[in-house]
Amino acid sequence: MARPECERCKRPQTRCLCALIPHLDSRTRVLILQHSSEAGHALNTARLAALGLDNAQLEVGETFSQLEDWLALPGYxxxxxxPGDEAVPVADFAQAAVATPLLLVVPDGTWRKARKLLYCNPLLQALPRITLPSGLSSRYRLRKAPEPGALSTIEAIVVALEAIEKPAQFGELLRPFEALIEGQIAAMGAETYQRNHAGGAATAAPETGPDAPEQAD
Known part of the structure; x- marks a missing residue:
């Protein structure tokens, strides 16, 4: 029999994370496009990010018929x-947000699934791209990063927002994420964790961040 789950965070009621999820405001609007294969993942950091940000929207699927309307939101x-050859460092692109707030579109899935989102939704390919700084380290300790600097989706969003809205801080958004990871480590036991995971960083695309590209929450 399935365990009762929290309707909001989708965790088992006995492990509900809602008390740790903040209500953070941001000038930047965040639109997370989550590949449908990621929606049921136990480590769904995209959902945690959307719940913790008041100015955020999470959509699940592979193709999005309303994407044109979402991208045309007035004032953004x-x-x-x-990442990509044309991608601009987020810190440089942040200058554009001074006059007009940004609509930060974040694909969420493995790198392969994130790329498929771009392929299936050509409007995404036409958007200016931004990328995170190099040399970042993920706190996602349960997964080996597919490449250096790969972050979970929620970590990537925090880094991007702090660069765009400096000196504002968004680290509070990571509280439920860190609790989730600690709970997973406790459930598997210290010995198993040390043997199989200690010393390996985890990721997401982008997990671009986005749960990253092959990254994934």
């Missing part, structure tokens, strides 16, 4: 958090 300039 859309950009895509995803």
């Amino acid at each position: 300039r859309p950009c895509l958090l995803f």
Whole structure:
């Protein structure tokens, strides 16, 4: 029989994270496009990010018929958090947010699934791209990063927002994420964790961040 789950955070009621989820405001609007294969993942950091940010929207699927409307939200300039040859460092692009707030579009899935989101939704390919600084380390200790600097989706969003809205801080958003990781480590036992995971960093695309590209929450 399935365990009762919290309707909000989708965790088992005995491990509900809602008390740790903040209510953070941001000038930047965050649109998270989560590949449908990630929605049921136990480590769903995209959902935690959307719950913790008042100015955020989480959509699940592979193709999004309303994407044009979401990107045309009045008063915002859309950009895509995803690496690429044309990607601009987020700190540089942040200057554009001084006059017009940004709509930060974040694909969420493994790198392969995140790329598929771009392929299936050509409007995303036309957006200006921003990328995170190099040399970042993930706190996602239950997964080996597919490449150096890969972060979970929620970590990538925090880094991007802090660069765009400096000196504002968004680290509170990571509280439920860290509790989730600690709970997973406790459940597997210290010995198992040390043997299989200690010393390996975890990730997401982008987990671009986004649970990252092959990253994933």
